[in-house]
Amino acid sequence: MTRDAQPGTVYLVGAGPGNPDLLTVRALKLLQTADILLPDDLVSDEVLNLARPAVAIIPVGKRCGQPRITQAGIHELMLHNARAGKSVVRLKSGDPLVFGRVGEEIAALRAGGVPFEIVPGITAAFAVAATLKTPLTDRTSASKLILATAHHAAGKLSLTPSWTGAFPDESTLVIYMPGRDFATLSTSLITSGIAPQTPCVAVSKATTPDELATITTVGQIGSAEIGPAPVILLIGKAISLP
Numbered sequence: 001m002t003r004d005a006q007p008g009t010v011y012l013v014g015a016g017p018g019n020p021d022l023l024t025v026r027a028l029k030l031l032q033t034a035d036i037l038l039p040d041d042l043v044s045d046e047v048l049n050l051a052r053p054a055v056a057i058i059p060v061g062k063r064c065g066q067p068r069i070t071q072a073g074i075h076e077l078m079l080h081n082a083r084a085g086k087s088v089v090r091l092k093s094g095d096p097l098v099f100g101r102v103g104e105e106i107a108a109l110r111a112g113g114v115p116f117e118i119v120p121g122i123t124a125a126f127a128v129a130a131t132l133k134t135p136l137t138d139r140t141s142a143s144k145l146i147l148a149t150a151h152h153a154a155g156k157l158s159l160t161p162s163w164t165g166a167f168p169d170e171s172t173l174v175i176y177m178p179g180r181d182f183a184t185l186s187t188s189l190i191t192s193g194i195a196p197q198t199p200c201v202a203v204s205k206a207t208t209p210d211e212l213a214t215i216t217t218v219g220q221i222g223s224a225e226i227g228p229a230p231v232i233l234l235i236g237k238a239i240s241l242p
């Protein structure tokens with residue numbers, strides 16, 4: 001069986017898309033043995049409820065781009081608690097290495113000389129495809145899988161993501177953090193060369209009891225009824241739904 005969380009160590013752990021059944025065995029073990037949890041907003045209560053009762057939970061999510069805690073503050077919490085001899089689980093939704101500023105956290109841990117481990121999780125793209133029972137690749141129509149985001153870092157020059165070149169032939173495009181302006185996104189995708197009739201599925205709150213999937217096309221997404229955040233888009237001919 002996998003090792004307990006160790007004193008003085010930070011664990012960057014993927015919590016999966018929400019459903020606790022999708023945690024790894026390693027993640028569960030760390031939840032049950034760590035001293036401190038630092039979860040993002042998207043980590044579900046069902047997952048947090050699996051932690052041992054004595055754990056200290058310090059939420060470190062940043063909603064709607066309005067930080068309640070800065071990224072530097074998160075680094076400080078990880079470093080300070082590990083140096084005080086605590087085992088710290090930094091719990092991130094999905095997989096910790098996908099669209100979660102983990103590069104900055106790894107750099108801070110390395111610079112601080114604090115031992116750390118990374119525990120993969122099921123990223124939203126894979127969880128959504130499983131829940132929809134659709135392949136992401138297909139040997140006749142999708143030999144490439146592209147994980148992209150429509151969200152740009154604050155301070156980046158262009159506020160409108162450019163999709164030109166982002167969708168080569170025979171690929172599936174998954175868009176994390178698509179925002180709520182689906183009409184502009186649709187126009188921008190079509191302008192960059194994606195055919196309007198390309199299948200598109202928007203999934204809100206995947207793997208939770210409130211999951212809502214909207215089946216549409218790239219051309220129609222601006223007028224489709226799409227559920228609340230978090231939402232992810234799957235686009236491409238391989239997305240096959242009944």
Ligand SMILES: C[S@@+](CC[C@H](N)C(=O)[O-])C[C@H]1O[C@@H](n2cnc3c(N)ncnc32)[C@H](O)[C@@H]1O
Nearest residue numbers: 093094095098123124176177205206230231232
């Ligand atoms: C900051 S990114 C984090 C991604 C995460 N690290 C992963 O691997 O899934 C947050 C975005 O992931 C997607 N996402 C995460 N969980 C989701 C869920 N349960 N249902 C739909 N989309 C989800 C949404 O696009 C959301 O805006």
